[in-house]
Amino acid sequence: MKTRLLTLAFGALCSLLFASNAAAQGCALILTPHYSQYVNRSLDSSNNIYQTVELDGYADVGSSASCHMSTAVHSPRIYNVTGSQGGWSTGPGGCPSCYVSYSTAVNIIGEPGVDYPYSTDSDMFCTVAGTFWSTGGNGFIHIGVTNFILESWDTNNCYYQMFCPNGNTAASCPAATFVDTDGMNAIPACNTLNYAWVEHLVVDGVCLPVGVTFFGNTPKNCQ
Amino acid sequence: MSAKRLLLTALVSIALLLAFLPSRVVQGRSAQQAVDHVHTTLPPNTIDGAVHPEMIQDKDAYRLFLQAAALGLHPTTEEKNRQRAILAPAKLNETELASASNILQEFKTEYEAAIQRYNTSAETAIASNATPDIKPFLLERDAIVQSAKQKLEGTISSQSMARFHAYVQGEKSKMKIAMEGAQ
Numbered sequence: 001m002k003t004r005l006l007t008l009a010f011g012a013l014c015s016l017l018f019a020s021n022a023a024a025q026g027c028a029l030i031l032t033p034h035y036s037q038y039v040n041r042s043l044d045s046s047n048n049i050y051q052t053v054e055l056d057g058y059a060d061v062g063s064s065a066s067c068h069m070s071t072a073v074h075s076p077r078i079y080n081v082t083g084s085q086g087g088w089s090t091g092p093g094g095c096p097s098c099y100v101s102y103s104t105a106v107n108i109i110g111e112p113g114v115d116y117p118y119s120t121d122s123d124m125f126c127t128v129a130g131t132f133w134s135t136g137g138n139g140f141i142h143i144g145v146t147n148f149i150l151e152s153w154d155t156n157n158c159y160y161q162m163f164c165p166n167g168n169t170a171a172s173c174p175a176a177t178f179v180d181t182d183g184m185n186a187i188p189a190c191n192t193l194n195y196a197w198v199e200h201l202v203v204d205g206v207c208l209p210v211g212v213t214f215f216g217n218t219p220k221n222c223q
Numbered sequence: 224m225s226a227k228r229l230l231l232t233a234l235v236s237i238a239l240l241l242a243f244l245p246s247r248v249v250q251g252r253s254a255q256q257a258v259d260h261v262h263t264t265l266p267p268n269t270i271d272g273a274v275h276p277e278m279i280q281d282k283d284a285y286r287l288f289l290q291a292a293a294l295g296l297h298p299t300t301e302e303k304n305r306q307r308a309i310l311a312p313a314k315l316n317e318t319e320l321a322s323a324s325n326i327l328q329e330f331k332t333e334y335e336a337a338i339q340r341y342n343t344s345a346e347t348a349i350a351s352n353a354t355p356d357i358k359p360f361l362l363e364r365d366a367i368v369q370s371a372k373q374k375l376e377g378t379i380s381s382q383s384m385a386r387f388h389a390y391v392q393g394e395k396s397k398m399k400i401a402m403e404g405a406q
Binding site for chain 2: 032033034035036037038039040041042043044046048050052054056057058060070094095096097098099101103105107133134135209210212
């Protein structure tokens with residue numbers, strides 16, 4: 001038993017070293033990636049949740065003479081999913097040193113308080129080396145709602161306090177107060193509407209700082 | 224030493240060896256069978272804005288943000304709505320929004336044209352076994368970004384620009400930026 005275990009361990013180690021050494025005698029590529037990824041998520045007043053994934057950059061390429069890099073093609077690939085929408089997209093291929101700027105966007109109509117899974121991946125694929133750069137992440141996104149009740153107003157502004165009909169602890173993005181700046185100059189003036197509610201995107205439990213504001217005379221449950 | 228301990232030592236050695244193999248060095252075609260959908264940790268030479276937003280330069284953040292917000296020449300209604308949603312945190316008025324949209328479109332056109340010019344020259348260089356020089360393009364790229372930022376500053380109000388700038392700063396947390404010049 002002892003001998004078998006030792007043989008197994010050394011066998012694994014030796015095969016790994018041998019594989020690396022043998023390959024080094026053929027085509028050897030050194031790809032130094034300089035790629036960046038940006039994921040933007042935003043919300044509009046119709047509860048559309050937009051997710052944009054962007055891949056931008058280039059690679060420094062060094063190779064041995066046997067690599068024939070003039071035949072290699074590098075392509076960006078993006079996996080962009082929110083809820084049940086989206087999937088893989090592949091951008092135009094180019095030379096190994098070519099600069100890439102590729103993005104995809106997906107949107108869903110979200111129901112406040114409902115968690116939607118999201119997934120984002122950005123890859124660079126080389127026809128010689130395979131996938132040589134990759135980054136991404138996944139998690140959950142939802143629309144949080146915070147409702148406020150009108151407390152007072154002055155010449156320009158209306159002042160509100162948080163008021164959730166279903167209990168203030170229900171709010172994903174609680175805030176004690178809300179000010180509608182210049183709301184008295186809007187049509188209708190803010191003091192004619194008893195409630196304001198703010199919708200925020202909540203990504204993995206973190207509220208995005210700027211929300212979409214609504215006004216009305218019927219309170220909304222917080223989410 | 225027990226057999227279990229020997230086995231554990233050997234497996235730890237293999238794990239360490241795998242961990243320190245340089246990921247960007249790909250030998251021959253051995254990496255061609257890459258996994259199709261990989262969620263990796265941070266690639267090498269990369270700044271994770273979620274951890275170190277202060278390390279991301281404004282020129283890089285603006286480049287990625289402007290490109291994400293910009294539309295092509297003939298945008299669909301859905302694309303226009305997406306742009307409005309992306310720019311909403313800056314709270315631009317309708318006039319400012321129209322101006323910003325035009326500036327973004329010009330930026331996209333210039334940026335993509337510069338990329339196309341560089342890529343054509345890179346392909347020519349590779350075909351003749353020369354190494355493409357990307358440095359002039361990177362300077363041009365950053366100048367295009369700076370020019371778009373200056374156009375925005377000259378077009379929208381200082382309050383709106385302050386909100387726009389603050390928003391871009393916040394978006395750094397959603398960026399993973401390559402360190403240029405790093406090997």
